[in-house]
Amino acid sequence: MTSAWVDVKNLCYRRGKRIIFEGANLTIEQGKITAIMGPSGTGKTTLLKLIGAMLTPDSGTITVAGQDIHALDRDELYLARRKMGMLFQTSALFTNIDVFDNVAFPMRENTDLSEELIRNIVLMKLEAVGLRGAAHLMPGELSGGMARRVALARAMALDPQLMMYDEPFVGQDPISMGVLVKLIKTLNDVLGLTSIVVSHDIHETFDVADYIYILSEGRVVGEGTPEDMNKNDSPHVKQFVHGLPDGVVPFHYPAVPLQEDLITHG
Amino acid sequence: MVDQIVRIGRQGSKFCSGVGQAGIVLFHTTVRKPRLRKLFPLLIEQLYHVGVMSLVIIVVASLFIGMVVGLQGYNTLNKFGATAQLGQLLALSITRELGPVVTALLFAGRAGSALTAEIGLMKATEQLSSMGMMGVDPLWRVIAPRLWAGIITMPILALIFAALAVLGGYLVGVEWLGIDPGSFWSNMQSAVDYKTDVLSGIYKSFAFGIAVTWIAIYQGFACVPTSAGISQATTRTVVFASLATLGLDFILTTMMIGGW
Amino acid sequence: MPSDRSMNFWVGAFMIAGLASLAVLAFKVSGLTTYFGGNSYVLTADFDNIGSLRVRAPVTIAGVKVGEVANIQLNRDSFQAKVTLRIKQIRNDLPEDTTASILTEGLLGSNYISLSPGYQETYLANGDQITETHPALILENLVGQLLYNTKSKAEKADNKKT
Numbered sequence: 001m002t003s004a005w006v007d008v009k010n011l012c013y014r015r016g017k018r019i020i021f022e023g024a025n026l027t028i029e030q031g032k033i034t035a036i037m038g039p040s041g042t043g044k045t046t047l048l049k050l051i052g053a054m055l056t057p058d059s060g061t062i063t064v065a066g067q068d069i070h071a072l073d074r075d076e077l078y079l080a081r082r083k084m085g086m087l088f089q090t091s092a093l094f095t096n097i098d099v100f101d102n103v104a105f106p107m108r109e110n111t112d113l114s115e116e117l118i119r120n121i122v123l124m125k126l127e128a129v130g131l132r133g134a135a136h137l138m139p140g141e142l143s144g145g146m147a148r149r150v151a152l153a154r155a156m157a158l159d160p161q162l163m164m165y166d167e168p169f170v171g172q173d174p175i176s177m178g179v180l181v182k183l184i185k186t187l188n189d190v191l192g193l194t195s196i197v198v199s200h201d202i203h204e205t206f207d208v209a210d211y212i213y214i215l216s217e218g219r220v221v222g223e224g225t226p227e228d229m230n231k232n233d234s235p236h237v238k239q240f241v242h243g244l245p246d247g248v249v250p251f252h253y254p255a256v257p258l259q260e261d262l263i264t265h266g
Numbered sequence: 267m268v269d270q271i272v273r274i275g276r277q278g279s280k281f282c283s284g285v286g287q288a289g290i291v292l293f294h295t296t297v298r299k300p301r302l303r304k305l306f307p308l309l310i311e312q313l314y315h316v317g318v319m320s321l322v323i324i325v326v327a328s329l330f331i332g333m334v335v336g337l338q339g340y341n342t343l344n345k346f347g348a349t350a351q352l353g354q355l356l357a358l359s360i361t362r363e364l365g366p367v368v369t370a371l372l373f374a375g376r377a378g379s380a381l382t383a384e385i386g387l388m389k390a391t392e393q394l395s396s397m398g399m400m401g402v403d404p405l406w407r408v409i410a411p412r413l414w415a416g417i418i419t420m421p422i423l424a425l426i427f428a429a430l431a432v433l434g435g436y437l438v439g440v441e442w443l444g445i446d447p448g449s450f451w452s453n454m455q456s457a458v459d460y461k462t463d464v465l466s467g468i469y470k471s472f473a474f475g476i477a478v479t480w481i482a483i484y485q486g487f488a489c490v491p492t493s494a495g496i497s498q499a500t501t502r503t504v505v506f507a508s509l510a511t512l513g514l515d516f517i518l519t520t521m522m523i524g525g526w
Numbered sequence: 527m528p529s530d531r532s533m534n535f536w537v538g539a540f541m542i543a544g545l546a547s548l549a550v551l552a553f554k555v556s557g558l559t560t561y562f563g564g565n566s567y568v569l570t571a572d573f574d575n576i577g578s579l580r581v582r583a584p585v586t587i588a589g590v591k592v593g594e595v596a597n598i599q600l601n602r603d604s605f606q607a608k609v610t611l612r613i614k615q616i617r618n619d620l621p622e623d624t625t626a627s628i629l630t631e632g633l634l635g636s637n638y639i640s641l642s643p644g645y646q647e648t649y650l651a652n653g654d655q656i657t658e659t660h661p662a663l664i665l666e667n668l669v670g671q672l673l674y675n676t677k678s679k680a681e682k683a684d685n686k687k688t
Contacts, residue, residue: 052399074403082401092396106400109304109407151396158400307530314533318540357555422544429547432555451554458556459582464548 004063005030005162005194006051011060013043013050020046021057022218033188033195035209037202039240042215044198045089048164051196052084053077064162082110085155089167091147093139099126099150100135106157125153129183145176152183162194163187169201177201181208202241206230214240288484295410295483305411312415316377320423323376324369328427331368332434335359339435340443349445353454356435361463365428367515370474373420374507378482381412382503385486386496394487409483416482420475421468428467466522473514478507565615567652568596571626571639572606577662579628579637585611587641595639611639611656621646627660637662 006028013021020043028034036044049055051062053069061068069080093102103122107113113121126132129149139147148168155163165184169177181204188195199205205212206226214222214229214237222229222237229241239247255261339355385408388394394404432454439445458464482503489499576598585593593613601608613620623644628637641656650656 049395054395054398078398078401078403081399084399086396086399088392088396090392092392094393094397095391106402109400109402154400310537311533313537313540318536321540321543361551361555422540422547425544425547425551429550429555432551454555460552460556464551464556 004028005065006196007061007063008047008051009061009063011047011050011057011062013046013055013057013060015046019218021050021060024060024215024219026213026220026223028194028196029211030194031188031192032210033184033197033208035197035199035205035212036215037198037200037205037212037240038215038221040200042217044200044215045166047215048086048166048196048198051164052081052086082106082158083160084162084164085158085160086164087148087152087155087166087168089170091139091144091151093142093147093151093154095139098136098138099131099142102139102150103154103157106154110158121157122153125156126150128156128187129153130179145172145179148172148176148180149183152180156187159191160193163196165195165197165199167199168197169199169204177204180204184208202243216240284488287488288480291405291409291484291487292413292480295405295413305406305414308407308411309414312411313419316381316412316415317419317422320373320377320419321426323372324423324427325430327368327372328430329434331364332356332360332431332436333438335364335431336435336438336443340439340445349439349443350449350453352435352439352445353450354457356439357432357454357458358463360428360431360435361458361467363515363519365431366424366467366470366474367511369424369427369471370420370478370511371508373416373423373475374478374482374511375504377416377419378478378503378507379500381416381479381482382486382489382500383496385409385412385483386489386491386499389487389489390491390493390496392491409487413479413483416479417472417475420478421471424467424471424474428464462522466518470515470518473518474511477510477514481507481510566593566612567615569611569613569620569650569652569654569656571609571611571656571659572601572604573609573626573628573659573661574606575628575661575664576607576609577628577630577637577664579609579639579662583636583638585613585639585641587643589640592641609639620650622648622650622654623658624650624656625658625660626656628662630663 004027006026008024008026008028011021011024012019024047026034026036026047036047038044046055050057051064051069053062053072056070062070064080065083067080069077072080093099094105097105100122103125104118107118107121123132123135126135129152131146131149131153134142134146134150139150142150168180168184172180184195184197185208187193197205197209206229209226211225212223212229213220216236222232222234222240224232229237232238232241235247238244245251335356336352339352340349343349343351343355385394388404388408394408397404397407436447436450440447440450485499485503485506489495579595579598581595581598583595584591585595593611595609596612597610599608599610600606611626620641621644623646625642625644627640627642629640630637644658
């Protein structure tokens with residue numbers, strides 16, 4: 001029984017008047033790729049930010065590698081973050097420095113390694129994502145897929161133990177998607193990482209994940225391995241997995257009945 | 267009616283919490299273990315972008331302002347036959363007021379808005395968040411060098427402004443309008459006191475530098491991370507920084523005249 | 527993105543330009559000079575009225591600046607203004623009966639102190655007091671006197687007539 005690397009207990013978080021999470025419970029197991037899925041706007045990205053302590057929950061605890069990350073002070077938190085890598089949806093490369101410097105950034109800032117050693121590590125990371133030849137391009141010269149791969153190399157630079165992917169498959173052409181799927185799987189298995197993938201791409205995610213959580217309306221409405229999800233009968237899960245346009249998540253935005261609307265204008 | 271009051275109250279409390287947040291950002295940016303060895307090259311880079319790049323507008327503006335003050339001053343003093351006093355009029359108005367204030371306003375418009383836009387864009391493209399997730403505090407890596415660069419640059423720009431403006435006035439008054447250079451300079455020198463005029467101008471520009479740069483980086487840091495949000499933040503920087511400069515100028519001038 | 531070397535150069539040039547401006551402002555614009563580089567000595571003088579004399583106003587002999595006003599205080603016993611003058615020391619040679627007068631630069635200018643050396647052969651030393659002083663000319667008093675004189679002349683003429 002592998003231990004839980006990230007443990008989310010009774011998470012409650014609201015933004016303004018909207019309740020984002022209400023008593024959500026998740027366990028991310030070590031060494032496995034866990035997917036977090038759900039309809040748009042359910043707060044999947046917010047969950048990653050809560051795990052990385054960029055946001056503070058209203059109540060509940062999030063434990064990462066045995067530490068309650070919201071109980072840490074600023075310096076301890078920054079140390080804990082060095083063991084996490086996060087791939088942002090926008091890839092978030094630093095636009096004023098080239099690819100090489102971007103990947104070298106975490107090492108130059110957080111370690112005292114010599115430039116020679118850093119150079120070797122950067123080239124190896126870029127090799128792992130297949131972009132060693134692009135080392136001297138500027139982020140503005142990269143395609144979306146390439147930028148994402150560079151961001152992945154940068155997130156992996158310090159060999160984190162937890163990798164979080166925020167919507168990695170969004171807007172990618174089939175080839176790039178295939179590349180990313182391969183990378184996520186290989187890195188996780190070869191390096192023994194724990195990975196969290198936030199996505200709403202059924203096909204790719206089911207391909208990659210070992211365990212899946214489906215979030216809706218602030219809590220977990222379904223969980224299990226990909227095979228379990230396909231067989232699951234709960235209406236939430238069914239609608240999501242099979243892509244049904246109407247169901248628990250309604251097609252129509254709440255409004256007065258159509259007849260009433262027409263009459264009042266007629 | 268009550269709604270209006272409620273709205274004003276809410277705006278007021280939003281403003282207050284904004285100022286409070288700005289204070290916290292300033293605190294976290296400045297009161298940390300300064301890793302000087304790492305900060306220094308970043309600081310030089312920012313001094314270049316904030317200071318050297320502002321030189322063009324400062325130099326041109328100062329020459330023109332000096333020339334205009336010289337011209338207008340000559341026009342009016344001529345009626346009293348007191349054109350020999352032009353040097354004094356020029357130097358006092360420049361070193362005490364026009365120098366620090368105009369420099370601060372130009373700085374807010376050029377460098378301040380650039381800082382806000384840059385930081386806001388970094389926030390909108392999640393560069394600041396990703397830096398944070400990599401274990402590097404963006405406050406000291408991105409914000410702090412820019413803050414210190416602004417504070418150091420302002421007095422230097424104000425000094426350059428003042429010197430060039432006096433030169434501009436000299437060119438108009440002596441070279442063009444024919445005032446005797448000897449009386450121009452000697453009247454100026456006897457009227458301008460280093461401590462109360464030049465130094466107080468420097469103190470003022472320090473204060474303006476802190477105010478303008480702080481507002482610029484805070485607006486960028488706290489902006490709504492969309493393109494509309496960035497443009498709003500940039501506008502707010504220029505407006506708030508300019509008003510803050512003028513307000514501070516009044517307060518400082520009162521303090522200085524009152525004698526400290 | 528300019529190279530590191532050119533950035534360093536320009537930042538350095540920027541700093542130097544700032545210092546140069548400060549120097550220009552200090553020496554050319556405000557006339558900050560080490561006027562008292564070397565020795566100086568102080569003398570005091572009590573005046574009935576100093577007018578608008580200020581600290582750092584010049585002290586002159588025959589129109590040539592020899593020092594500055596260092597301090598102005600009120601002498602609470604005699605209710606006179608006690609002015610401290612700092613004189614540049616070339617020779618210690620102001621006679622003891624030197625007079626100090628407060629004059630005005632031009633017609634409406636600022637006040638300054640003019641010293642007229644006397645004829646005695648004993649000289650003022652550091653810290654001595656100048657005893658002969660002439661107060662500043664207050665414009666209002668002058669005008670008042672003029673009005674009074676004109677009025678009394680007019681009255682005398684009237685009296686003569688009647």
